[in-house]
Amino acid sequence: MKKFAIIATLILSTAVVFMSCKDKRSPGSVYMPDMAYSRAYESYAERDSAVFTMNPADAGHKIFYNNLPPAGTIKRGELFPFNVPNDSNGLLNLSNQVKNPLAPPTGKDLEEAGRLFNINCAVCHGPKGEANGPLAAKVGGVKSIIASSPGFSDGRIFFVMEYGQNNMGSYAPQLSREQRWRIVQYIRTLEPKAAGNSPASTEVKKDTGMAAPKPEIVKLTGGRAG
Helix, strand or coil: CHHHHHHHHHHHHHHHHHHHCCCCCCCCCCCCHHHHCCCCCCCCCCCCCCCEECCHHHCCCCEECCCCCCCCCCCCCCCCCCCCCCCHHHHHCHHHHCCCCCCCCCHHHHHHHHHHHHHHCHHHHCCCCCCCCCCHHHHCCCCCHHHHHHHCCHHHHHHHHHHCECCECCCCCCCCHHHHHHHHHHHHHHCCCCHHHCHHHHHHHHHHCCCCCCHHHHHHHCCCCC
8 A cells, every 4th residue: 555655656746747847838728719819810811711701691601800890990099980972962062061070280280281291192282282293294184272172161172082083092091080181271271361361451451541442443443543
């Protein structure tokens, strides 16, 4: 009996020694590996088509994985989606109901918006939006932003950047929603100011003290009192 106890003790001691020398980083046997390890894959990594599928109809037979975020979710810090449909009604009517969600830009925000405009827009539209960028002649059909934007709402300008128009493609993949709305704000700074609101016209009225000419005099003399 004592001999058996001694042999059992030796065997147990040997097992403990071997187990203690094993790689401590390995967890050993895992009861439920699917719960212990995440099925995380790189977005563009090749996957076994016998196991994974991108077809929702095969989701019951294979693991469905299509690289897309769940429907209705948005990226952290991103603005809400632009849900105006890409059709004529969306362009001409629905986009006009969408307001710019951003507060008026500060100096740094406007500076960043100008930088984004110069990188993405000025190459065709020119630094002042006059359709004279270095690629305007090669692309063809480039419109002057400052000639058309005063008649467009912020939502309509955003619509064009969201979906593209004519020869201009969509800039949604290149710019976040916030960046596109900032560019809309920057475009407003490029628009010509009304003459009646300019400091020069206000100064002339203050210095001369002259009353505005009557309509019939303007019509006959071109705006100059005789």
